[in-house]
Amino acid sequence: MSDHSKSWKVGKVSLPPRVALEISWKNIQVRFGRAMITAAGTCLGIAFLVSVWANIAIVLGSGEQIDPDVEMRNTWLVIMSLLVAAVGISNSMFMAVTERYREIGTMKCLGAVDRFVVELFLIESGMLGGVGAIIGGIAGFLVMLLVSLVKRKAGDFFGMDWSYMGAHFVYAILIGMFISVVAAAFPAARAAKLPPAAALRSDV
Amino acid sequence: MAAEAARESHFEDYVVRTRKLTRIYQMGDTVLRALDGVDLDIKRGEYISIMGPSGSGKSTLFNMVGGLDKPTEGTVFINETDMAQLDAAELAWIRCRTVGYIFQTFNLIPVMTALENITLPMVFAGMSTDEQLQRGRALLERVGLGDRLHHRPSELSGGQQQRVAIARALANDPDIILADEPTANLDLRTGKEIIELLREMNEERGVTVISATHDLHMIDISDRIVWVRDGAIEKIEDRASIELTVGQVDWEEESGQAEESE
Ligand SMILES: Nc1ncnc2c1ncn2[C@@H]1O[C@H](COP(=O)(O)OP(=O)(O)OP(=O)(O)O)[C@@H](O)[C@H]1O
Ligand SMILES: [Mg+2]
Numbered sequence: 173m174s175d176h177s178k179s180w181k182v183g184k185v186s187l188p189p190r191v192a193l194e195i196s197w198k199n200i201q202v203r204f205g206r207a208m209i210t211a212a213g214t215c216l217g218i219a220f221l222v223s224v225w226a227n228i229a230i231v232l233g234s235g236e237q238i239d240p241d242v243e244m245r246n247t248w249l250v251i252m253s254l255l256v257a258a259v260g261i262s263n264s265m266f267m268a269v270t271e272r273y274r275e276i277g278t279m280k281c282l283g284a285v286d287r288f289v290v291e292l293f294l295i296e297s298g299m300l301g302g303v304g305a306i307i308g309g310i311a312g313f314l315v316m317l318l319v320s321l322v323k324r325k326a327g328d329f330f331g332m333d334w335s336y337m338g339a340h341f342v343y344a345i346l347i348g349m350f351i352s353v354v355a356a357a358f359p360a361a362r363a364a365k366l367p368p369a370a371a372l373r374s375d376v
Numbered sequence: 377m378a379a380e381a382a383r384e385s386h387f388e389d390y391v392v393r394t395r396k397l398t399r400i401y402q403m404g405d406t407v408l409r410a411l412d413g414v415d416l417d418i419k420r421g422e423y424i425s426i427m428g429p430s431g432s433g434k435s436t437l438f439n440m441v442g443g444l445d446k447p448t449e450g451t452v453f454i455n456e457t458d459m460a461q462l463d464a465a466e467l468a469w470i471r472c473r474t475v476g477y478i479f480q481t482f483n484l485i486p487v488m489t490a491l492e493n494i495t496l497p498m499v500f501a502g503m504s505t506d507e508q509l510q511r512g513r514a515l516l517e518r519v520g521l522g523d524r525l526h527h528r529p530s531e532l533s534g535g536q537q538q539r540v541a542i543a544r545a546l547a548n549d550p551d552i553i554l555a556d557e558p559t560a561n562l563d564l565r566t567g568k569e570i571i572e573l574l575r576e577m578n579e580e581r582g583v584t585v586i587s588a589t590h591d592l593h594m595i596d597i598s599d600r601i602v603w604v605r606d607g608a609i610e611k612i613e614d615r616a617s618i619e620l621t622v623g624q625v626d627w628e629e630e631s632g633q634a635e636e637s638e
Contacts, residue, residue: 182457182466183473185500195487202487202528278483281444282544283472283500285465368471369444 301352
Protein backbone atom coordinates (compact mmCIF):
# COMPACT_ATOMS: atom_id res chain seq x y z
CA MET A 173 0.00 0.00 0.00
CA SER A 174 2.67 2.52 1.01
CA ASP A 175 4.69 1.47 -1.99
CA HIS A 176 1.71 1.96 -4.18
CA SER A 177 0.74 5.42 -2.97
CA LYS A 178 4.32 6.52 -3.57
CA SER A 179 4.13 5.62 -7.22
CA TRP A 180 0.77 7.25 -7.55
CA LYS A 181 1.80 10.83 -6.87
CA VAL A 182 1.51 12.48 -10.26
CA GLY A 183 4.78 14.17 -11.21
CA LYS A 184 6.56 15.45 -14.29
CA VAL A 185 8.34 13.42 -16.93
CA SER A 186 11.76 14.58 -18.04
CA LEU A 187 14.27 14.09 -20.83
CA PRO A 188 17.78 15.26 -19.85
CA PRO A 189 19.65 17.05 -22.70
CA ARG A 190 22.44 14.49 -22.59
CA VAL A 191 20.01 11.65 -23.32
CA ALA A 192 18.24 13.70 -26.02
CA LEU A 193 21.61 14.24 -27.75
CA GLU A 194 22.44 10.53 -27.42
CA ILE A 195 19.13 9.42 -28.92
CA SER A 196 19.39 11.88 -31.82
CA TRP A 197 22.95 10.82 -32.50
CA LYS A 198 21.88 7.16 -32.56
CA ASN A 199 19.13 7.98 -35.02
CA ILE A 200 21.72 9.52 -37.33
CA GLN A 201 24.20 6.65 -36.92
CA VAL A 202 21.75 3.86 -37.47
CA ARG A 203 19.94 5.51 -40.36
CA PHE A 204 23.17 6.74 -41.86
CA GLY A 205 22.12 6.59 -45.52
CA ARG A 206 19.05 8.72 -45.13
CA ALA A 207 20.91 11.06 -42.76
CA MET A 208 23.52 11.70 -45.42
CA ILE A 209 20.84 12.46 -48.01
CA THR A 210 19.32 14.99 -45.61
CA ALA A 211 22.74 16.48 -44.94
CA ALA A 212 23.61 16.63 -48.63
CA GLY A 213 21.23 19.56 -49.23
CA THR A 214 22.85 21.64 -46.50
CA CYS A 215 26.23 20.49 -47.70
CA LEU A 216 25.69 21.82 -51.24
CA GLY A 217 24.08 25.08 -50.12
CA ILE A 218 26.88 25.83 -47.67
CA ALA A 219 29.57 24.78 -50.17
CA PHE A 220 28.24 27.38 -52.56
CA LEU A 221 28.00 30.02 -49.81
CA VAL A 222 31.59 29.40 -48.66
CA SER A 223 32.92 29.46 -52.21
CA VAL A 224 31.30 32.86 -52.75
CA TRP A 225 32.76 34.14 -49.48
CA ALA A 226 36.19 32.68 -50.29
CA ASN A 227 36.09 34.56 -53.56
CA ILE A 228 35.32 37.78 -51.71
CA ALA A 229 38.19 37.06 -49.29
CA ILE A 230 40.55 36.62 -52.24
CA VAL A 231 39.39 39.85 -53.85
CA LEU A 232 39.71 41.69 -50.55
CA GLY A 233 43.21 40.26 -50.04
CA SER A 234 44.37 41.37 -53.49
CA GLY A 235 43.11 44.90 -52.93
CA GLU A 236 40.77 44.80 -55.93
CA GLN A 237 37.30 46.31 -55.95
CA ILE A 238 34.26 44.08 -55.52
CA ASP A 239 31.93 44.36 -58.49
CA PRO A 240 28.52 45.26 -56.97
CA ASP A 241 26.62 43.59 -59.82
CA VAL A 242 28.47 40.34 -59.34
CA GLU A 243 27.95 40.57 -55.59
CA MET A 244 24.24 41.16 -56.05
CA ARG A 245 23.89 38.18 -58.35
CA ASN A 246 25.87 35.96 -56.00
CA THR A 247 23.77 37.00 -53.03
CA TRP A 248 20.65 35.94 -54.90
CA LEU A 249 22.15 32.65 -55.96
CA VAL A 250 23.23 31.92 -52.38
CA ILE A 251 19.80 32.73 -51.00
CA MET A 252 18.12 30.54 -53.60
CA SER A 253 20.47 27.63 -52.95
CA LEU A 254 19.90 27.87 -49.21
CA LEU A 255 16.13 27.92 -49.75
CA VAL A 256 16.38 24.83 -51.92
CA ALA A 257 18.45 23.19 -49.20
CA ALA A 258 15.84 24.10 -46.58
CA VAL A 259 13.01 22.62 -48.67
CA GLY A 260 15.09 19.46 -49.12
CA ILE A 261 15.72 19.12 -45.40
CA SER A 262 12.09 19.76 -44.61
CA ASN A 263 10.97 17.13 -47.09
CA SER A 264 13.46 14.63 -45.80
CA MET A 265 12.41 15.19 -42.19
CA PHE A 266 8.75 14.80 -43.14
CA MET A 267 9.66 11.41 -44.57
CA ALA A 268 11.48 10.58 -41.35
CA VAL A 269 8.32 11.41 -39.40
CA THR A 270 6.24 9.08 -41.59
CA GLU A 271 8.85 6.36 -41.23
CA ARG A 272 8.88 6.67 -37.46
CA TYR A 273 5.13 6.92 -37.01
CA ARG A 274 4.92 3.93 -34.74
CA GLU A 275 8.17 4.70 -32.96
CA ILE A 276 6.93 8.16 -32.00
CA GLY A 277 3.65 6.71 -30.76
CA THR A 278 5.56 4.15 -28.72
CA MET A 279 7.71 6.83 -27.13
CA LYS A 280 4.56 8.66 -26.13
CA CYS A 281 3.18 5.46 -24.62
CA LEU A 282 6.37 5.26 -22.57
CA GLY A 283 5.80 8.75 -21.21
CA ALA A 284 7.23 11.18 -23.78
CA VAL A 285 5.39 14.50 -24.05
CA ASP A 286 5.09 16.45 -27.31
CA ARG A 287 8.07 18.60 -26.40
CA PHE A 288 10.44 15.60 -26.22
CA VAL A 289 9.47 14.57 -29.73
CA VAL A 290 10.04 18.11 -31.05
CA GLU A 291 13.39 18.28 -29.27
CA LEU A 292 14.60 14.99 -30.71
CA PHE A 293 13.75 16.00 -34.28
CA LEU A 294 15.25 19.48 -33.97
CA ILE A 295 18.46 18.18 -32.40
CA GLU A 296 18.77 15.53 -35.07
CA SER A 297 18.26 18.03 -37.86
CA GLY A 298 20.62 20.53 -36.22
CA MET A 299 23.35 17.88 -35.94
CA LEU A 300 22.86 16.89 -39.57
CA GLY A 301 22.96 20.56 -40.55
CA GLY A 302 26.19 21.01 -38.61
CA VAL A 303 27.88 17.99 -40.18
CA GLY A 304 26.58 18.88 -43.66
CA ALA A 305 27.70 22.48 -43.28
CA ILE A 306 31.22 21.57 -42.12
CA ILE A 307 31.70 19.14 -45.00
CA GLY A 308 30.11 21.61 -47.44
CA GLY A 309 32.20 24.47 -46.08
CA ILE A 310 35.45 22.57 -46.55
CA ALA A 311 34.35 21.45 -50.03
CA GLY A 312 33.42 24.99 -51.06
CA PHE A 313 36.74 26.25 -49.82
CA LEU A 314 38.70 23.58 -51.72
CA VAL A 315 36.73 24.21 -54.91
CA MET A 316 37.58 27.88 -54.66
CA LEU A 317 41.23 26.96 -54.15
CA LEU A 318 41.21 24.94 -57.39
CA VAL A 319 39.33 27.62 -59.33
CA SER A 320 41.65 30.39 -58.22
CA LEU A 321 44.75 28.32 -58.97
CA VAL A 322 43.48 27.88 -62.52
CA LYS A 323 42.20 31.42 -63.08
CA ARG A 324 44.59 33.53 -60.96
CA LYS A 325 48.09 33.62 -59.52
CA ALA A 326 48.63 31.15 -56.66
CA GLY A 327 49.64 34.09 -54.50
CA ASP A 328 46.14 35.58 -54.75
CA PHE A 329 44.57 32.63 -53.01
CA PHE A 330 47.10 32.39 -50.23
CA GLY A 331 47.09 36.12 -49.78
CA MET A 332 43.35 36.22 -49.16
CA ASP A 333 41.87 38.09 -46.23
CA TRP A 334 42.14 35.16 -43.80
CA SER A 335 40.37 36.82 -40.88
CA TYR A 336 37.39 37.54 -43.16
CA MET A 337 37.49 33.94 -44.42
CA GLY A 338 37.76 32.44 -40.92
CA ALA A 339 34.87 34.44 -39.52
CA HIS A 340 32.66 33.71 -42.53
CA PHE A 341 33.47 30.01 -42.43
CA VAL A 342 32.09 29.95 -38.89
CA TYR A 343 29.04 31.98 -39.98
CA ALA A 344 28.44 29.48 -42.77
CA ILE A 345 28.40 26.55 -40.33
CA LEU A 346 26.01 28.39 -38.03
CA ILE A 347 23.77 29.30 -40.95
CA GLY A 348 23.74 25.65 -42.03
CA MET A 349 22.68 24.50 -38.57
CA PHE A 350 20.13 27.28 -38.25
CA ILE A 351 18.52 26.50 -41.60
CA SER A 352 18.37 22.80 -40.72
CA VAL A 353 16.69 23.46 -37.39
CA VAL A 354 14.17 25.90 -38.90
CA ALA A 355 13.43 23.56 -41.80
CA ALA A 356 12.73 20.72 -39.34
CA ALA A 357 10.28 22.80 -37.31
CA PHE A 358 7.18 21.85 -39.32
CA PRO A 359 7.97 18.13 -39.54
CA ALA A 360 8.82 18.08 -35.82
CA ALA A 361 5.55 19.77 -34.93
CA ARG A 362 3.69 17.24 -37.06
CA ALA A 363 5.52 14.39 -35.32
CA ALA A 364 4.68 15.76 -31.89
CA LYS A 365 0.99 15.90 -32.78
CA LEU A 366 0.84 12.19 -33.64
CA PRO A 367 -1.52 10.42 -31.26
CA PRO A 368 0.12 7.84 -28.97
CA ALA A 369 -2.52 5.37 -30.13
CA ALA A 370 -0.59 5.24 -33.41
CA ALA A 371 1.73 2.83 -31.65
CA LEU A 372 -1.02 0.25 -31.28
CA ARG A 373 -1.91 0.13 -34.93
CA SER A 374 -0.51 -2.83 -36.71
CA ASP A 375 -1.28 -1.67 -40.24
CA VAL A 376 1.45 0.95 -40.59
CA MET B 377 -12.82 8.42 9.55
CA ALA B 378 -15.07 5.62 8.48
CA ALA B 379 -15.60 7.22 5.09
CA GLU B 380 -11.86 7.62 4.72
CA ALA B 381 -11.28 3.97 5.50
CA ALA B 382 -13.96 2.95 3.05
CA ARG B 383 -12.40 5.07 0.35
CA GLU B 384 -8.98 3.59 1.11
CA SER B 385 -10.16 0.04 0.79
CA HIS B 386 -11.98 0.90 -2.40
CA PHE B 387 -8.80 2.48 -3.73
CA GLU B 388 -6.99 -0.74 -3.00
CA ASP B 389 -9.58 -2.91 -4.64
CA TYR B 390 -10.03 -1.38 -8.07
CA VAL B 391 -7.16 -0.29 -10.22
CA VAL B 392 -9.37 0.38 -13.25
CA ARG B 393 -13.02 1.33 -13.38
CA THR B 394 -14.94 2.45 -16.43
CA ARG B 395 -18.40 3.96 -16.39
CA LYS B 396 -20.60 4.11 -19.51
CA LEU B 397 -17.44 4.25 -21.55
CA THR B 398 -18.30 5.20 -25.13
CA ARG B 399 -16.13 5.98 -28.11
CA ILE B 400 -17.73 7.09 -31.32
CA TYR B 401 -15.81 7.33 -34.56
CA GLN B 402 -17.35 9.64 -37.10
CA MET B 403 -16.30 9.07 -40.68
CA GLY B 404 -18.18 11.26 -43.10
CA ASP B 405 -21.80 10.56 -42.34
CA THR B 406 -21.32 7.10 -40.89
CA VAL B 407 -21.21 6.94 -37.12
CA LEU B 408 -19.45 3.99 -35.54
CA ARG B 409 -19.88 3.18 -31.86
CA ALA B 410 -16.56 1.37 -31.33
CA LEU B 411 -17.34 1.26 -27.60
CA ASP B 412 -20.87 1.54 -26.39
CA GLY B 413 -21.40 2.07 -22.67
CA VAL B 414 -18.81 -0.23 -21.15
CA ASP B 415 -18.85 -0.66 -17.35
CA LEU B 416 -15.85 -2.61 -16.20
CA ASP B 417 -14.21 -2.90 -12.78
CA ILE B 418 -10.78 -4.47 -12.53
CA LYS B 419 -9.27 -5.39 -9.19
CA ARG B 420 -5.65 -4.79 -8.29
CA GLY B 421 -3.54 -7.80 -9.16
CA GLU B 422 -6.03 -9.43 -11.48
CA TYR B 423 -5.12 -11.11 -14.74
CA ILE B 424 -7.83 -10.21 -17.22
CA SER B 425 -8.23 -11.39 -20.79
CA ILE B 426 -10.36 -9.39 -23.17
CA MET B 427 -11.71 -11.63 -25.88
CA GLY B 428 -13.77 -10.76 -28.88
CA PRO B 429 -13.84 -10.86 -32.63
CA SER B 430 -11.86 -8.46 -34.78
CA GLY B 431 -13.35 -4.98 -34.70
CA SER B 432 -15.24 -5.58 -31.45
CA GLY B 433 -13.47 -2.68 -29.73
CA LYS B 434 -10.67 -4.30 -27.73
CA SER B 435 -7.95 -1.92 -28.85
CA THR B 436 -10.30 1.02 -28.48
CA LEU B 437 -10.92 -0.02 -24.87
CA PHE B 438 -7.16 -0.22 -24.29
CA ASN B 439 -6.62 3.23 -25.71
CA MET B 440 -9.13 4.64 -23.24
CA VAL B 441 -7.82 2.74 -20.23
CA GLY B 442 -4.21 3.62 -21.04
CA GLY B 443 -4.93 7.30 -21.55
CA LEU B 444 -3.98 7.14 -25.23
CA ASP B 445 -7.32 8.43 -26.43
CA LYS B 446 -10.23 10.28 -24.90
CA PRO B 447 -13.71 8.77 -24.58
CA THR B 448 -16.60 10.43 -26.40
CA GLU B 449 -18.74 9.83 -23.33
CA GLY B 450 -18.25 8.17 -19.98
CA THR B 451 -15.36 7.96 -17.58
CA VAL B 452 -12.23 5.97 -16.90
CA PHE B 453 -10.85 5.88 -13.38
CA ILE B 454 -7.29 4.71 -12.84
CA ASN B 455 -6.57 4.27 -9.15
CA GLU B 456 -9.78 6.21 -8.58
CA THR B 457 -8.49 9.20 -10.54
CA ASP B 458 -10.76 10.41 -13.31
CA MET B 459 -8.56 10.45 -16.41
CA ALA B 460 -10.59 13.28 -17.91
CA GLN B 461 -9.33 15.57 -15.14
CA LEU B 462 -5.67 15.14 -16.09
CA ASP B 463 -3.75 17.49 -18.38
CA ALA B 464 -1.30 16.34 -21.07
CA ALA B 465 1.71 16.32 -18.73
CA GLU B 466 -0.13 14.30 -16.09
CA LEU B 467 -1.34 11.81 -18.70
CA ALA B 468 2.26 11.40 -19.85
CA TRP B 469 3.26 10.68 -16.26
CA ILE B 470 0.57 8.02 -16.00
CA ARG B 471 1.69 6.42 -19.26
CA CYS B 472 5.21 6.48 -17.91
CA ARG B 473 4.69 5.26 -14.34
CA THR B 474 1.30 3.68 -13.89
CA VAL B 475 0.70 1.83 -17.15
CA GLY B 476 3.03 -0.46 -19.06
CA TYR B 477 2.24 -1.27 -22.69
CA ILE B 478 2.89 -4.41 -24.63
CA PHE B 479 2.09 -4.39 -28.33
CA GLN B 480 1.31 -6.98 -30.93
CA THR B 481 4.20 -5.69 -33.02
CA PHE B 482 6.63 -5.45 -30.06
CA ASN B 483 7.39 -1.79 -30.86
CA LEU B 484 10.90 -1.64 -29.52
CA ILE B 485 12.76 1.50 -30.58
CA PRO B 486 14.85 0.14 -33.47
CA VAL B 487 17.90 2.32 -32.96
CA MET B 488 18.28 1.36 -29.31
CA THR B 489 19.71 -1.76 -27.69
CA ALA B 490 17.59 -4.01 -25.48
CA LEU B 491 18.97 -2.32 -22.36
CA GLU B 492 18.42 1.18 -23.75
CA ASN B 493 14.86 0.30 -24.67
CA ILE B 494 14.21 -0.73 -21.09
CA THR B 495 15.87 2.27 -19.50
CA LEU B 496 14.04 4.81 -21.69
CA PRO B 497 10.88 4.90 -19.54
CA MET B 498 13.16 5.16 -16.49
CA VAL B 499 14.85 8.18 -18.08
CA PHE B 500 11.46 9.80 -18.57
CA ALA B 501 10.61 9.01 -14.95
CA GLY B 502 13.74 10.84 -13.79
CA MET B 503 15.59 7.82 -12.38
CA SER B 504 19.36 8.11 -11.81
CA THR B 505 21.65 6.51 -14.40
CA ASP B 506 23.04 3.97 -11.93
CA GLU B 507 19.61 2.85 -10.87
CA GLN B 508 18.49 2.66 -14.51
CA LEU B 509 21.33 0.32 -15.42
CA GLN B 510 20.91 -1.82 -12.35
CA ARG B 511 17.16 -2.17 -12.76
CA GLY B 512 17.43 -2.60 -16.53
CA ARG B 513 19.95 -5.42 -16.18
CA ALA B 514 17.91 -7.14 -13.49
CA LEU B 515 14.74 -6.97 -15.59
CA LEU B 516 16.44 -8.33 -18.69
CA GLU B 517 17.90 -11.15 -16.64
CA ARG B 518 14.48 -11.87 -15.21
CA VAL B 519 12.95 -12.29 -18.66
CA GLY B 520 15.85 -14.55 -19.66
CA LEU B 521 17.83 -12.12 -21.81
CA GLY B 522 20.75 -11.37 -19.50
CA ASP B 523 23.11 -12.13 -22.37
CA ARG B 524 21.37 -9.87 -24.90
CA LEU B 525 21.75 -6.50 -23.18
CA HIS B 526 23.43 -4.75 -26.09
CA HIS B 527 21.57 -6.33 -28.98
CA ARG B 528 19.36 -4.19 -31.18
CA PRO B 529 15.78 -5.34 -31.86
CA SER B 530 16.75 -6.36 -35.41
CA GLU B 531 19.21 -8.81 -33.84
CA LEU B 532 16.54 -10.47 -31.69
CA SER B 533 13.84 -13.00 -32.51
CA GLY B 534 10.18 -12.07 -32.17
CA GLY B 535 9.85 -13.89 -28.87
CA GLN B 536 12.99 -12.22 -27.54
CA GLN B 537 11.72 -8.81 -28.65
CA GLN B 538 8.47 -9.40 -26.82
CA ARG B 539 10.42 -10.37 -23.69
CA VAL B 540 12.29 -7.09 -23.91
CA ALA B 541 8.93 -5.37 -24.33
CA ILE B 542 7.65 -7.07 -21.17
CA ALA B 543 10.75 -5.95 -19.27
CA ARG B 544 10.23 -2.43 -20.64
CA ALA B 545 6.59 -2.42 -19.58
CA LEU B 546 7.76 -3.24 -16.04
CA ALA B 547 10.49 -0.58 -16.05
CA ASN B 548 8.78 1.82 -13.68
CA ASP B 549 6.88 -0.75 -11.61
CA PRO B 550 3.49 0.06 -13.12
CA ASP B 551 0.15 -0.80 -11.55
CA ILE B 552 -1.25 -2.01 -14.86
CA ILE B 553 0.11 -3.79 -17.90
CA LEU B 554 -1.95 -3.42 -21.05
CA ALA B 555 -1.09 -6.09 -23.60
CA ASP B 556 -2.87 -5.77 -26.94
CA GLU B 557 -2.64 -9.17 -28.63
CA PRO B 558 0.89 -9.81 -27.36
CA THR B 559 1.12 -13.21 -29.01
CA ALA B 560 -0.51 -12.55 -32.38
CA ASN B 561 2.83 -12.22 -34.19
CA LEU B 562 4.44 -15.22 -32.50
CA ASP B 563 4.31 -18.93 -33.14
CA LEU B 564 2.23 -21.05 -30.81
CA ARG B 565 4.96 -22.18 -28.44
CA THR B 566 6.65 -18.79 -28.15
CA GLY B 567 3.27 -17.20 -27.61
CA LYS B 568 2.60 -19.59 -24.77
CA GLU B 569 5.94 -18.76 -23.18
CA ILE B 570 5.14 -15.06 -23.40
CA ILE B 571 1.74 -15.56 -21.78
CA GLU B 572 3.30 -17.63 -19.01
CA LEU B 573 5.92 -14.96 -18.44
CA LEU B 574 3.18 -12.34 -18.16
CA ARG B 575 1.36 -14.48 -15.65
CA GLU B 576 4.55 -14.95 -13.60
CA MET B 577 5.09 -11.19 -13.53
CA ASN B 578 1.50 -10.76 -12.44
CA GLU B 579 1.98 -13.20 -9.58
CA GLU B 580 5.46 -12.03 -8.54
CA ARG B 581 4.88 -8.32 -8.69
CA GLY B 582 1.17 -8.01 -8.21
CA VAL B 583 0.87 -5.99 -11.40
CA THR B 584 -2.59 -6.06 -12.93
CA VAL B 585 -2.45 -7.53 -16.42
CA ILE B 586 -5.11 -6.73 -18.99
CA SER B 587 -4.58 -8.59 -22.20
CA ALA B 588 -6.58 -8.50 -25.41
CA THR B 589 -6.35 -11.69 -27.34
CA HIS B 590 -7.77 -14.15 -29.80
CA ASP B 591 -5.62 -16.75 -28.14
CA LEU B 592 -7.47 -19.48 -26.27
CA HIS B 593 -4.35 -20.35 -24.26
CA MET B 594 -5.04 -17.19 -22.30
CA ILE B 595 -8.13 -18.83 -20.89
CA ASP B 596 -6.20 -21.29 -18.76
CA ILE B 597 -4.36 -18.65 -16.82
CA SER B 598 -6.77 -15.72 -16.68
CA ASP B 599 -8.55 -14.78 -13.48
CA ARG B 600 -11.42 -13.41 -15.53
CA ILE B 601 -12.33 -13.25 -19.18
CA VAL B 602 -14.26 -10.33 -20.56
CA TRP B 603 -16.03 -11.10 -23.80
CA VAL B 604 -16.75 -8.07 -25.96
CA ARG B 605 -18.86 -7.84 -29.07
CA ASP B 606 -19.80 -4.74 -31.08
CA GLY B 607 -18.34 -2.41 -28.49
CA ALA B 608 -20.21 -3.85 -25.54
CA ILE B 609 -19.45 -6.42 -22.88
CA GLU B 610 -21.22 -9.62 -23.78
CA LYS B 611 -20.31 -11.55 -20.66
CA ILE B 612 -17.67 -11.79 -17.96
CA GLU B 613 -16.50 -15.18 -16.79
CA ASP B 614 -14.44 -15.82 -13.70
CA ARG B 615 -12.03 -18.65 -13.13
CA ALA B 616 -14.54 -21.07 -11.66
CA SER B 617 -16.97 -20.83 -14.53
CA ILE B 618 -14.16 -20.80 -17.11
CA GLU B 619 -13.18 -24.32 -16.15
CA LEU B 620 -16.77 -25.42 -16.50
CA THR B 621 -17.31 -23.90 -19.92
CA VAL B 622 -13.97 -24.54 -21.55
CA GLY B 623 -15.40 -27.22 -23.79
CA GLN B 624 -18.17 -24.95 -24.95
CA VAL B 625 -15.75 -22.09 -25.57
CA ASP B 626 -13.58 -24.27 -27.74
CA TRP B 627 -16.56 -25.14 -29.80
CA GLU B 628 -17.66 -21.48 -30.14
CA GLU B 629 -14.23 -20.39 -31.24
CA GLU B 630 -13.82 -23.18 -33.75
CA SER B 631 -16.04 -21.36 -36.21
CA GLY B 632 -14.56 -17.94 -35.51
CA GLN B 633 -10.98 -17.05 -34.72
CA ALA B 634 -9.46 -20.46 -34.07
CA GLU B 635 -7.42 -20.40 -37.26
CA GLU B 636 -6.07 -16.94 -36.50
CA SER B 637 -4.41 -18.07 -33.31
CA GLU B 638 -2.70 -21.00 -34.94
N1 LIG C 1 -9.09 5.66 -35.66
C1 LIG C 1 -10.25 5.10 -36.05
N2 LIG C 1 -11.08 5.72 -36.89
C2 LIG C 1 -12.25 5.15 -37.26
N3 LIG C 1 -12.67 3.95 -36.84
C3 LIG C 1 -11.87 3.26 -36.01
C4 LIG C 1 -10.63 3.80 -35.56
N4 LIG C 1 -10.05 2.90 -34.74
C5 LIG C 1 -10.89 1.85 -34.67
N5 LIG C 1 -11.99 2.06 -35.43
C6 LIG C 1 -13.13 1.16 -35.58
O1 LIG C 1 -13.60 0.81 -34.29
C7 LIG C 1 -13.96 -0.55 -34.23
C8 LIG C 1 -13.23 -1.22 -33.10
O2 LIG C 1 -11.85 -1.28 -33.45
P1 LIG C 1 -10.76 -1.94 -32.52
O3 LIG C 1 -9.44 -1.64 -33.13
O4 LIG C 1 -10.97 -1.47 -31.13
O5 LIG C 1 -11.10 -3.48 -32.64
P2 LIG C 1 -10.33 -4.72 -32.01
O6 LIG C 1 -11.30 -5.43 -31.16
O7 LIG C 1 -9.07 -4.29 -31.39
O8 LIG C 1 -10.04 -5.59 -33.29
P3 LIG C 1 -8.77 -6.52 -33.62
O9 LIG C 1 -9.02 -7.81 -32.92
O10 LIG C 1 -8.84 -6.67 -35.11
O11 LIG C 1 -7.56 -5.80 -33.17
C9 LIG C 1 -13.66 -1.13 -35.59
O12 LIG C 1 -14.85 -1.20 -36.31
C10 LIG C 1 -12.71 -0.14 -36.21
O13 LIG C 1 -12.89 -0.10 -37.61
MG1 LIG D 1 -7.02 -4.58 -31.78
